[in-house]
Amino acid sequence: MTRLLSDICYFGLADGIPDPATTGPVSKAIATSSIISCHPNPGLTSLPDDVLLLVISLIGVEDILALRMTSKRFISVTKQRWVWSDALKHHVIDRRLPVPAFIADLKTLSAKELEVRAIHASRFHRNWCSSHPRSRRNVEFPTRELITEDDSSLQLSKDHPHPISQVLFPPGYNGELLVTVEKNRVACWEIPFEGSEAFLVAERSISVYTIDGVVMNDDPDNEAMLIVMFSRIVDMGTPSYEIGAEVWALDRFHGCFTALRSELLARNMQRRLSPIARLCGDLALLGDPVVLWNWKRKGPFFTMSSGNIHHSPTPDGVLAVQLVRNHLLVVRQSHIQLLPTPQFDECGRAVQGASTFGAFLHVQDPAKEAVVIVHEMTEEERGAWQFNPVTILMRVTTADGHSIRKYDLLPRAVASAEQSAETELRSEQEQLTLRLPRPTGSPCTLPARPTQTIPVPPSCSNLVVGRNGKGFWMETQNLTCGHSTFPARCFVGFDATSRLVQAQESQSTRWQNDLTVRKNGLYKSRVGPGEVYERKYRILTSSLEDTVGRIAVGGRDGRVQILDFA
Incomplete structure (x- = not known):
C-alpha cells in the first residue's frame, strides 16, 4: 500500500x-x-x-x-x-x-x-500465523447450573470420572454452535460472536446407557447432525457389554435432539467395538474392524474385507478413519491402510465399487494417537488428480524420545487418453499370455518413511485438527513471569497445507504437503505440581473450528471456555 x-x-x-x-x-x-x-x-x-x-x-x-x-x-x-x-x-x-x-x-x-x-x-x-497469537475474546459457561465432582446426581463412574468428556463444533454452523457430551447427556449450545453468553439450544439424555463417544456429521447439509455410541454392562461377573449407536438430528424449534435411527450393534462382548466412529452423510464408520453402516437404509452392516485386520505382535488398534473419495483410509497404530469402499443398492446391501485396489503401509514404531487431514481441491484439480492430498500426523513414543511424525499421501495424476489406451492394451496382453487379473493402479503414493519428524516433550497429548489443516496439541511447559517460574498447560499450534509445485526435472507438477509449527503457544493455563505428577490436568478435552478461528476447552470442573482468534 x-x-x-x-x-x-x-x-x-x-x-x-x-x-x-x-x-x-x-x-x-x-x-x-x-x-x-x-x-x-x-x-x-x-x-x-x-x-x-x-x-x-x-x-x-x-x-x-x-x-x-x-x-x-x-x-x-x-x-x-x-x-x-x-x-x-x-x-x-x-x-x-x-x-x-x-x-x-x-x-x-x-x-x-x-x-x-x-x-x-x-x-x-x-x-x-503471527509470532504471538492471542485470543481476542473469551466466553466461559458451565454445562450445568451446579457442577461439583462430589455431586451424587451425576453418578460418575471409572470410565467417566468427570462431568464433561467431549466438546465438538458441528460443521456448517461457523462455530456458533457447540455440542458438549457428558456421561449420559448431550447438549447443544449457541455462542454468538456478538454476544457474551451461551444459550442452551437442545439437549437429550440416555438414562440406561453410558455415552462412549459422539461424532459430528462431515456433511453439514445432511439431516443427521451426529452419531452417538453408547454401551451398558449386562454381566457384572465377566464383565460383558451391550453396545449400540443412534443417529440424531437437531430440532431447534422444540429444543431437543430427534433420534433418526437406533441400532444395537453387539451383545456380550469385551468392548472390542471401540467408540471410534465417523459419520459421512448417510454412511457411518464404526468400530474395529471398521464396519460400514448406511443408517438411512434397512440393510445389514458391512464389515470391510480381511485386509481390514492385520495380525501384528505390536499394538495395532484403529486410531483414525477417513473417507477420501471412493477409498477408506484406516490409520492403525502400526499400519496405514487404503481400502476401496463399496457401493450400496436400494436395499442397503453392499456391492463392490469400481475401485478394487487397496494399499498397505507398515510404520516403524506403533503410535498412540493420529489425525488425518484431507486437503481440499478445486473442481478443476479434482478432475486432474485421482486422489486428494492427505497429511497424517502420528504421535510416537520410542526409547529415543517422543515425536510427531508426518506421513504424506500424494495423489497421482489422471492418465491421458493415450496412456489409458496403452495401459488397457498392455493389460489385455498380460491377461491373454499370463492369465493375470487386470491390474488397477493406486490413486496415491504411500511414503516408505515419515517426511517430517518433530520432537515433542513426554507431556504431549490430545492432537486436535480442523477441517482446513490448522490444529494444535497440548503439552506442559515451564513459563516465566517476572521472577517466578511455573508449569502451564499450553496449546502448540500448527498449520498443515498443500500446494502444487513444478518438478525440477520435468515440466510436470506435483503436490507438496507442508507442516509449520508455531513456536509460541496459542493458549496457556497454569497447573499445579500435583497435576503434573499424576498427569491429571484440569483441561480434559478441546475442539477447534478453524473456519472462523474458535477453540473450545472443556475443564474438569464442567465449565467450557470459548477462545476467539479472529
Whole structure:
C-alpha cells in the first residue's frame, strides 16, 4: 500500500503537479495530461471510480480498511460489492484460506456480508500465523447450573470420572454452535460472536446407557447432525457389554435432539467395538474392524474385507478413519491402510465399487494417537488428480524420545487418453499370455518413511485438527513471569497445507504437503505440581473450528471456555 501510494505521489497524482524544471521529461508529460489538467490540484481522490477500483484490487484487506478512513470518497468506493468480492477471491480463496461461508453462497451475499467474511478470514489467519497469537475474546459457561465432582446426581463412574468428556463444533454452523457430551447427556449450545453468553439450544439424555463417544456429521447439509455410541454392562461377573449407536438430528424449534435411527450393534462382548466412529452423510464408520453402516437404509452392516485386520505382535488398534473419495483410509497404530469402499443398492446391501485396489503401509514404531487431514481441491484439480492430498500426523513414543511424525499421501495424476489406451492394451496382453487379473493402479503414493519428524516433550497429548489443516496439541511447559517460574498447560499450534509445485526435472507438477509449527503457544493455563505428577490436568478435552478461528476447552470442573482468534 505505501509503495503504491508513493508511486502515485511521484507522478503527481497525490501531492499536486511537480515542477517540470526539476523533475524531468516524465513529469512534463504528466503535467500536460488530460487527467491533471482537469483539476487545479489533482490527487488520488480525483481519479475516476474504475481507476480507483483497479488500485484497490492490488492492496490487501487491512489496507482497504485503512484507505477507507482517509476520506469520504473512499468510504463510498470501498463499500462497493465488487471490492470485497475481489478481495475475498484474491486474498482468501486463492490463498486456500477457509471462508466462513459456503463458496456457492458467496454470489448471493451482500457487500457488507462479503466484507465481514473477508476481514474475519484475513485476521484469523494473520493472528494464527503471527509470532504471538492471542485470543481476542473469551466466553466461559458451565454445562450445568451446579457442577461439583462430589455431586451424587451425576453418578460418575471409572470410565467417566468427570462431568464433561467431549466438546465438538458441528460443521456448517461457523462455530456458533457447540455440542458438549457428558456421561449420559448431550447438549447443544449457541455462542454468538456478538454476544457474551451461551444459550442452551437442545439437549437429550440416555438414562440406561453410558455415552462412549459422539461424532459430528462431515456433511453439514445432511439431516443427521451426529452419531452417538453408547454401551451398558449386562454381566457384572465377566464383565460383558451391550453396545449400540443412534443417529440424531437437531430440532431447534422444540429444543431437543430427534433420534433418526437406533441400532444395537453387539451383545456380550469385551468392548472390542471401540467408540471410534465417523459419520459421512448417510454412511457411518464404526468400530474395529471398521464396519460400514448406511443408517438411512434397512440393510445389514458391512464389515470391510480381511485386509481390514492385520495380525501384528505390536499394538495395532484403529486410531483414525477417513473417507477420501471412493477409498477408506484406516490409520492403525502400526499400519496405514487404503481400502476401496463399496457401493450400496436400494436395499442397503453392499456391492463392490469400481475401485478394487487397496494399499498397505507398515510404520516403524506403533503410535498412540493420529489425525488425518484431507486437503481440499478445486473442481478443476479434482478432475486432474485421482486422489486428494492427505497429511497424517502420528504421535510416537520410542526409547529415543517422543515425536510427531508426518506421513504424506500424494495423489497421482489422471492418465491421458493415450496412456489409458496403452495401459488397457498392455493389460489385455498380460491377461491373454499370463492369465493375470487386470491390474488397477493406486490413486496415491504411500511414503516408505515419515517426511517430517518433530520432537515433542513426554507431556504431549490430545492432537486436535480442523477441517482446513490448522490444529494444535497440548503439552506442559515451564513459563516465566517476572521472577517466578511455573508449569502451564499450553496449546502448540500448527498449520498443515498443500500446494502444487513444478518438478525440477520435468515440466510436470506435483503436490507438496507442508507442516509449520508455531513456536509460541496459542493458549496457556497454569497447573499445579500435583497435576503434573499424576498427569491429571484440569483441561480434559478441546475442539477447534478453524473456519472462523474458535477453540473450545472443556475443564474438569464442567465449565467450557470459548477462545476467539479472529
